[in-house]
Amino acid sequence: xxxxxxxxxIGAAMVLGGAAAAHAQEVLKFGGIGPLSGGxxxxxxxxxxxxxxxxxxxxxxxxxxxxxxxYKLELIMYDDLYTGAGGKAAAERLVNQDKVKFIIGPVGSPxxxxxxxxxxxxxxxxxxxxxxxxxxxxxxxDPYNFRIYPTNIxxxxxxxxxxxxxxxxxxxxxLLAPNDAVGQSVAGALAEDYRKQGFEVVxxxxxxxIKEFTPLILRMMAQKVDAFEFDGNSPGDAGLMLKQIRQxxxxxxxxxxxxxxxDEIIEIxxxxxxxxxSYGVFDWDTPAGKKLRxxxxxxxxxGIINQFMPAFYHTxxxxxxAIKRADSTDTTKVRAALDAMDGFDAGIYGPVKWTGKESxxxxxxxxxxxxxxxxxxxxxxxxxxxxx
Amino acid sequence: xxxxxxxxxxxxxxxxxxxxxxxxxxGFTLLFGIMRVVxxxxxxxxxxxxxxxxxxxxxxxxxxxxxxxxxxxxxAAASLVLEWLVFRWFYQRMFESMIGLLGLNMMMMFGAxxxxxxxxxxxxxxxxxxxxxxxxxxPVDRLIVVIIALTALAGFYLFIRHTRAGLAMRAAAQDLETxxxxxxxxxxTYKIAFFVAILLAALxxxxxxxxYAVSPFLGERPLLMAFIVVILGxxxxxxxxxLGGVLLGFTxxxxxxxxxxxxxxxxxxGVVILLLIVRPWGILGTPEN
Numbered sequence: 001x002x003x004x005x006x007x008x009x010i011g012a013a014m015v016l017g018g019a020a021a022a023h024a025q026e027v028l029k030f031g032g033i034g035p036l037s038g039g040x041x042x043x044x045x046x047x048x049x050x051x052x053x054x055x056x057x058x059x060x061x062x063x064x065x066x067x068x069x070x071y072k073l074e075l076i077m078y079d080d081l082y083t084g085a086g087g088k089a090a091a092e093r094l095v096n097q098d099k100v101k102f103i104i105g106p107v108g109s110p111x112x113x114x115x116x117x118x119x120x121x122x123x124x125x126x127x128x129x130x131x132x133x134x135x136x137x138x139x140x141x142d143p144y145n146f147r148i149y150p151t152n153i154x155x156x157x158x159x160x161x162x163x164x165x166x167x168x169x170x171x172x173x174x175l176l177a178p179n180d181a182v183g184q185s186v187a188g189a190l191a192e193d194y195r196k197q198g199f200e201v202v203x204x205x206x207x208x209x210i211k212e213f214t215p216l217i218l219r220m221m222a223q224k225v226d227a228f229e230f231d232g233n234s235p236g237d238a239g240l241m242l243k244q245i246r247q248x249x250x251x252x253x254x255x256x257x258x259x260x261x262x263d264e265i266i267e268i269x270x271x272x273x274x275x276x277x278s279y280g281v282f283d284w285d286t287p288a289g290k291k292l293r294x295x296x297x298x299x300x301x302x303g304i305i306n307q308f309m310p311a312f313y314h315t316x317x318x319x320x321x322a323i324k325r326a327d328s329t330d331t332t333k334v335r336a337a338l339d340a341m342d343g344f345d346a347g348i349y350g351p352v353k354w355t356g357k358e359s360x361x362x363x364x365x366x367x368x369x370x371x372x373x374x375x376x377x378x379x380x381x382x383x384x385x386x387x388x
Numbered sequence: 389x390x391x392x393x394x395x396x397x398x399x400x401x402x403x404x405x406x407x408x409x410x411x412x413x414x415g416f417t418l419l420f421g422i423m424r425v426v427x428x429x430x431x432x433x434x435x436x437x438x439x440x441x442x443x444x445x446x447x448x449x450x451x452x453x454x455x456x457x458x459x460x461x462x463x464a465a466a467s468l469v470l471e472w473l474v475f476r477w478f479y480q481r482m483f484e485s486m487i488g489l490l491g492l493n494m495m496m497m498f499g500a501x502x503x504x505x506x507x508x509x510x511x512x513x514x515x516x517x518x519x520x521x522x523x524x525x526x527p528v529d530r531l532i533v534v535i536i537a538l539t540a541l542a543g544f545y546l547f548i549r550h551t552r553a554g555l556a557m558r559a560a561a562q563d564l565e566t567x568x569x570x571x572x573x574x575x576x577t578y579k580i581a582f583f584v585a586i587l588l589a590a591l592x593x594x595x596x597x598x599x600y601a602v603s604p605f606l607g608e609r610p611l612l613m614a615f616i617v618v619i620l621g622x623x624x625x626x627x628x629x630x631l632g633g634v635l636l637g638f639t640x641x642x643x644x645x646x647x648x649x650x651x652x653x654x655x656x657x658g659v660v661i662l663l664l665i666v667r668p669w670g671i672l673g674t675p676e677n
Binding site for chain 1: 394507609612
């Protein structure tokens, strides 16, 4: 009896195997890198999930065609531990071991710099995030990397200008940021932007991990700041700061130029979030947002969705479109196709645009429409829209 | 920048910080004092306490006065499974306990990530009101936290001083072998001490989550704070934990406000290093033989 079952199973397996072979398609493997452990996990998971949803969608639609073949996508995701060495190691593994030609991610500056130190010499395309200007502005003669998410170099000055025009009572801004590579570079640059537009700035850096910001808030209030600014903080910390600022009796404006994650901030701060001004890049009330939310919730459960999720989802479509346009998986051809993708619209952000020539010397900085929103009755209401 | 309002606010803030730090450190020092276990997973029990309160208050919509004791006792009771599976093997084995429980810490943290995802959640507030004393603002939720912490501290003191179980714990802490020859059931005593320590950790975590936020990474900071407090006050010393908590809370509040966050962190850790050099048993601890 037992032997009969085994034979039947082997037979079935052979039939299935044969059927699978008949429908075999080429598989295009691409790499994903992001922090999947430690403090940046929320961002890494968002990136991974965005890419996974895009891959499933593309494969369910039958894949895509290039070089006369039909490709299905496969994501190979590695953790970068949110460090430069981790990013480098992940990229080396993807390039040398898994032989991928395209990498999406990572999220932060230190791992992004690690990744491009591997991918550029290997002529592997890297579509990274990360705030450091050096990701685009470096000595690499013929780089293969792009940045898929705007930084405060792009959106900072216009948003500060908006604040100057619409809140003339604000003269002195208090900046609270974590004392690490991210906080120092983001807050330092932002403070400079504020000063350039005539604001006085009080900057205080704290060790990442603290949850009690009241002493720092009191310190700033004693220096008579008119507004608080949180850029460079995780959404969880920003939410706590907002709550503690209001509990300390501060009545002025609170703003975050950069570091999207407003849903989480509102969740943590509760009623204290009222009036909070925040930069945002993705509107969940658009048709794309309304379509994406239920897919995400079905797969990963209900909860707050990090704004990096749609960004990485979008990037997979952009990469696939570039491969289709190049009709090749050759990275030099795909790079040329990517360079020519001004106006590409995957239905997520509207038409996108490459910028960055002035700031970084290359037009490899993706820009899309962004917003300034205000919290009213626990909801974000768009106050101003900025089209690049 | 020095005026009465700011000073008052700094004082209020110092009291509320101290209360939480004491709660976090009490259970930690108890486990060390009695079982010689350095509980690197302490912060994770705080995290569980916070999640328990989150589910009872947010999902089941219980009132906090009901949800807090049920959640905290529930976590402590459920943790007895871990006592049986893991902790009991490390009793009186300090160095092994550090490594073993560091592993447990990671397992619990990333288990929580799998279970609850990474984003931060907000526990409905116990009270959104503020009390005004002149120009000084006292958030009512912080006041409740201080009262609960003081009550827990007093209850704990009475338990240790005036119950048979408390007496057995003190005896076991002073001299294990003599206590056993005098008929102290150490296995049972350890179980009770573990339960009480986790109860305090879960309570600290629930209150921490209540005034801050809840996430699988909640435990990291309380663990660090517990370490500083306990090293300041003396490993295993209960009055030491109270004193260490007050010192750390007020240092953070005063130095943070007047000299900034970096100075505050520098001073806290600087004092810990200095103390480890000149008086490694802490302010109120006793030197190891």
